[in-house]
Amino acid sequence: MTVENRKGGFVGGDEGSRDPFPAGMRVLAVDDDPACLKILETLLMRCKYHVTTTNQAITALNMLRENRNKFDLVISDVNMPDMDGFKLLELVGLEMDIPVIMLSAYSDPELVLKGVTHGAVDYLCKPVRIEELKNIWQHVVRRKKLEQMDQHKSLRNVGDHTGTKEGGHAISVGTDSDLNGKVSRKRNDPNEEEEDGGEENGHENDDSGSQKKPRVVWSPDLHRKFVAAVNQLGLARAVPKKILDLMNVEVLTRENVASHLQKYRLYLKRISNVASQANLVAALGSKDPSYMRYGSFDGYEDFRAFTGLGKLSTTSPSSYSYNGMLGRLNTPTGLGFRGISSSGLSQPNQLQNSGGSTDYMGQLQSQGAINPVSNLFGGVPNKLEVNQMHLQNKLISYQELKAEDLVTSRLANQLTNQPMTTTSSSGNSSLVTVMSSHLLLQKNLIKPSVQMGGLHFEPVDAGSSDIMDQSQCSDIWNICTAQNSKPSPINIPMPLSSPLNNFLLPLNGNFPLSISSVRDSHIDFSSNAVSGCNDDSRHDIACQGGLISTSNYTVQTVDYGQSSRFAQSVTPAGGFVGQDVDHQGTAFCNSSSDIPSGVQLSPAVIPADVLNLKGGISSFEDNYLPEQSKIQEDEFFRGPFEPLDELMNAVIKREHNDVLLDGDFGFDPYPLGSCI
DNA sequence: CCCCGAATAT
């Protein structure tokens, strides 16, 4: 996207770097404490940087606004009287594409986390040592690189040849920056979405005479909003108009949303197919490890990208840039899972970006969303996800399940038996290790520490093992697969890591957490054989589910209509809602209109006994599914639920009170998202 | 008439 190139600076990128790189890098140091500021300045100068200082955040902001090309990097103290360092960080991230390093006397992890989640590329503790400053230029280089990549990408979209030539300029609503930080709002589009931070610009084109509506580019930010809206509404009720309203992005038209929704649904469907395939694989009992590659998460890279490089993008109000995403995409590590391809598996090392890469969805993945796919496969939040959660400063911790022992031990066993060796691509090792340790911890019944605040995150890692464990899953999966002799129509092997995932996610990391279970994802196929439904692809059920929220647990599952029309005909009362904590779970059922709305669900997803939820939670199928659905459910779920299955369904619990904490970020409305 | 979703065009 464009963005004007920052001239002046050096840049790291290959091209151009004629300047002696780090030397001369323009750094803006901000600290209300004169002494600290002086020290900082001195150190920075020693590093040969060109330093500008100010003791006021406001001033710093103004300076940056005046000429965004004047600085390459910002180092700001966290605690300042006039403006909270985080605020400054946020604004800078929002308005310009300049890496920001936070500085604080406190090394409280919470603060660090906050800084990182707000988009800081680094977080240094005072007293700062020159060693730490010597390499800060790397952040600039990194960002530059991303910018370049971004530009290239966008060039394609935008005009350049072919495509839109005349008139048709693409709009990137809001996005722009996406990768980097928000900055730029460049380009053409008349108005961007709200996000106030915005500013400037506006002029520019629009003009051209042609008045062709600018082509909407569904940037990550936009998509995020879209997903947020969808989640908020619940898939069943997410119709273009409503989504449009929720998104509150004016340039968009209902048609735009409708079109995107169409694609989104397609993605969901594909995902479900993937899941099915996975199931199939499991069912077949293939022992080929390659099938299980999915175990390798690359969280590390993601993590890095996520944290260090990028800002998180949040949903609306402010979107933070998430740099690094691109980079991530290009690296093998970027992929979350090794996938399953149409053939059923993917090659290890193979990049999973689905083809294009222009796809921002892939990028989104790195954002903090919980990867649906992973859920599909086991509902296990992958490392990345966990990391992301951390980053997001969401308070998440693993909470002990009531069934903890059961689950844990079981998991442990599985894990033990099947060490995750996976990994295919380079760079995974660390993750793998992490996972392993994580597992070990579980085995020992030590609770993992994903503690982030008030939220408790349930480690459902086990899920992955489940998948691997064919026997465990076979019942369910077999059913799914066996009956569907016919591959799904779409059947695109989607690498797990493919962008699809992102589509689902709430991408931003802000959600409180929920993870959805995927067990239900089988659905798609079912239509054919199982339910005897029509082949009509329209009838596939992508998934079913609902959101359960008990005082302690929140489970979200997805529900996608069986028939495309169902949305219209059925009106679930509840909606998924993440926000609605009170809801005890609403199940949306599709197709049949007889579904009670607002039902509480409980689902099949999580066996009550396992979770030990009190209150009757009856099985989903028994109570909430429409007849038709029930049939399907039976087909799929027949049999007692296995605890593992349970696990697989990622159940995430969140404490009641866990409200989002960080106000800034918190705002995410969606509970999460992921549908599916 | 409005809106939806699928199909089709670009």
Next chain:
DNA sequence: TATATTCGGG
């Protein structure tokens, strides 16, 4: 490919 536009229908 992704998005826009069209089309049939509720």
